[in-house]
Amino acid sequence: MNLPMTLIGALTAIVVMALVTYLTRAGGVLVMSRVPIGPKVERFINAMAGSVLVAVITPMAVHGDGAARLALLATLGVMLILRKPLPAIAAGIVSAALWRFWVSL
Amino acid sequence: MSARLDLPGTLSGIKRMAPLSLFVIVFGLAFGVAALQRGLSGLETLLMSALVFAGASQFAALELWGPQIPLIALIATTFAINARHLLMGAALYPWLRHLPTRQRYASLTVLSDANWAMAAADHQRGETNVGMLVGGGLAIWLAWMIGTLMGVVFGSGITDPERYGLDVIMGCFLLAMLVGGKRDLSMLLPWSVAALSALAAMAWLPENSHVIVGALAGGVAGLLVPGKPQKREASA
Known part of the structure; x- marks a missing residue:
């Protein structure tokens, strides 16, 4: 099924996207409010929470270029030492920028 | 809480x-x-x-x-x-x-x-x-x-x-x-499972499925980690 790229078609597409996206935002809470939370469910949720981030970050590190890898490494290093997010993120960005300028020279 | x-x-x-x-x-x-x-x-x-x-x-x-x-x-x-x-x-x-x-x-x-x-x-x-x-x-x-x-x-x-x-x-x-x-060192196992599953999903499963697959696999792996008797909080 296709929508024509008229104003109405485009607006429909945007509203449909918005509805689908809100469904994902609210859906997890909606489902959980119908699941009794026992110790098992709680352990699942706790492990899953960090795993979401791991699953987002790992492919960036593995499939990313040298700059992305260096940035993540710098962030991890500074974070482990200082335990402050802002210097850690700054270290990551600066590393990536320096790497790209260095490589493109 | x-x-x-x-x-x-x-x-x-x-x-x-x-x-x-x-x-x-x-x-x-x-x-x-x-x-x-x-x-x-x-x-x-x-x-x-x-x-x-x-x-x-x-x-x-x-x-x-x-x-x-x-x-x-x-x-x-x-x-x-x-x-x-x-x-x-x-x-x-x-x-x-x-x-x-x-x-x-x-x-x-x-x-x-x-x-x-x-x-x-x-x-x-x-x-x-x-x-x-x-x-x-x-x-x-x-x-x-x-x-x-x-x-x-x-x-x-x-x-x-x-x-x-x-x-x-x-x-x-x-x-x-x-x-x-x-x-929390007990998260090392679930997070490793999440990382590997995400990479596997990226290689062999449909596009954009890797975050879900990795997160769910990590959650399941969390069930294998012996739970501490006291209450634990989210680790993200």
């Missing part, structure tokens, strides 16, 4: 998200420029940023934009890229269930990666104020809109954010949030 939502907490959330929001403006600008190039009008571009408010899926939608917009593919792509929200919301449920239903579902309209990560860390520290989720989300939404507007108005600008390392900001931010949480 309880939860509340109030103005001071929300304002503090906005303030804490301000530094990252500056970078979100740049991404919004890039989206605005890209959307105009794909033939969206300025109004449509702004409306999409305002209502959808999910960068990765918006960029993906541009790939589908054309004389005919394939509706099923649009729905499938949007759902696949944003399905991680389902798990993020579920992870915050033990916290959000203490809010009145209306506030709970209104707060979720601004759920996105960065404010979720900071809110999950707040929750883990025993914070009862969910202002980080709402305030942080509002800050990102506003920055996303300002950026999109700038992209629509100026039509050019930073079109290669890669050069300045801007594309890695979100990765660095999320990594800092992950490592900054409570140190």
Whole structure:
């Protein structure tokens, strides 16, 4: 099924996207409010929470270029030492920028 | 453990998200420029940023934009890229269930990666104020809109954010949030499983499935870790 790229078609597409996206935002809470939370469910949720981030970050590190890898490494290093997010993120960005300028020279 | 939502907490959330929001403006600008190039009008571009408010899926939608917009593919792509929200919301449920239903579902309209990560860390520290989720989300939404507007108005600008390392900001931010949480060695197994599953899914499963697969696999692996008798909090 296709929508024509008229104003109405485009607006429909945007509203449909918005509805689908809100469904994902609210859906997890909606489902959980119908699941009794026992110790098992709680352990699942706790492990899953960090795993979401791991699953987002790992492919960036593995499939990313040298700059992305260096940035993540710098962030991890500074974070482990200082335990402050802002210097850690700054270290990551600066590393990536320096790497790209260095490589493109 | 309880939860509340109030103005001071929300304002503090906005303030804490301000530094990252500056970078979100740049991404919004890039989206605005890209959307105009794909033939969206300025109004449509702004409306999409305002209502959808999910960068990765918006960029993906541009790939589908054309004389005919394939509706099923649009729905499938949007759902696949944003399905991680389902798990993020579920992870915050033990916290959000203490809010009145209306506030709970209104707060979720601004759920996105960065404010979720900071809110999950707040929750883990025993914070009862969910202002980080709402305030942080509002800050990102506003920055996303300002950026999109700038992209629509100026039509050019930073079109290669890669050069300045801007594309890695979100990765660095999320990594800092992950490592900054409570140190808990029992998470090493689930996180390793999550990492490997995500990579496997990326290699062999349909596009955009890797976050869901990795997160669910990590959650299941968490069931194998012997639970401590006392209550444990989320580790994000």
